[in-house]
Amino acid sequence: MARLTLENAWVEFPVSLRRMGAARASYTGGQIDAGRSVVTALRDISFELREGDRLGLMGHNGAGKTTMLRLLAGAYPPTRGRCISVGSISTLFNTTPGLNMDGTGRENLIICGLHLGLRRQEIISKMDEIIDFAELGNYIDLPVRIYSAGMMTRLGFSIATCVQPEILLLDEGLATGDARFTQKAEGKIKDLIARSSILVVASHSETMLANMCGRCLLLEHGRVISDGPAKTLFESYRKSVIESARADDSDGLQRAYALGMDMLSRGEKPPLDLEEQGLRYALGIHPDDAMMLQRYVNVLSEQGKSVPPEIETRMILSLLTRNPSRLDLKDRLRAILASSAADLPEDVRASAVAASGMEDAAQGRG
DSSP states (O other): OOEEEEEEEEEEEEOOOTTOOSOOOOSSSOEEETTTTEEEEEEEEEEEEETTOEEEEEOSTTSSHHHHHHHHHTSSOOSEEEEEEESOEEEESOSOTTOOTTSBHHHHHHHHHHHTTOOHHHHHHHHHHHHHHHTOGGGGGSBGGGSOHHHHHHHHHHHHTTSOOSEEEEETTOOOOSHHHHHHHHHHHHHHHHHOSEEEEEOSOHHHHHHHOSEEEEEETTEEEEEEOHHHHHHHHHHHHHHHHHTTOHHHHHHHHHHHHHHHHTTOOOOHHHHHHHHHHHHHHSTTOHHHHHHHHHHHHHTTOOOOHHHHHHHHHHHHHHOTTOHHHHHHHHHHHHHHGGGSOHHHHHHHHHHHTHHHHHHHHO
């Protein structure tokens, strides 16, 4: 019977802090202990998983999800507490363990398979199946140093998923190559999950966790702050994402965008406060996108929030680009310039003056 148990487990990394300046608050990463010169990546974690359990790990980047997977895999020993596993463990967060760049693809099938715990005879018996799945053709007998990134990913993924796992540890960041191969890979992962006795998956995706897991842990700075059914933790996770995004944390803004897009892909309407932060992230990349600017203004208005002059000005400018004859928009630009010109960046102010016709009027008076 497969089993995974953590008992008051800690993971700490010794670091040199001589070059570290004054302590600052961080929205990501583990806890820095300057007195002991260590970073605590995981702190006092306890749980038990038995046959049939499906556990999701949620949290911001740097919360400890990947460290948790590596602790469970045995890559990191606990610095305190215990990690007990019963059953074979397979990992899907590094598809090329033990890769030898000078070896051929076929030779690396054996090397990487041995790293994954397979016996040589098992690898040889699966060789044709793995080669067919990787779709490398004659390249399988050439050195992997000449492979493209996509070819190397296909080779590694094909090896990593040929195992028969009892305990499967999965990171959603696992790369699977080009779009066509990705479709094939998704089917392989689903089959692998179905055959595993215990699953632990780290993900930002509510869809993935809701579909796969009956239980989740919400991590923050290496601590478990919530433990329970996946659906009950989603709201807590959203709130933590929104709070970090409001504090202008770049990771929080990106996660707000990812969460909003994930909900839209399921046909769900994101909460306005989550959509607001996701749009802030998107507008940071595409600051003059007319549709996003209009939606951002609407989202703020629906929440009863004031619209920053710069945002409204950018929206009007984008609309005038498509329809320069709208006098109502030009009038509004003049009103913004009269009341809030000092709040606008120089380039936006100059564009607003030109688009509103104030520049022409000034020249006419001159």
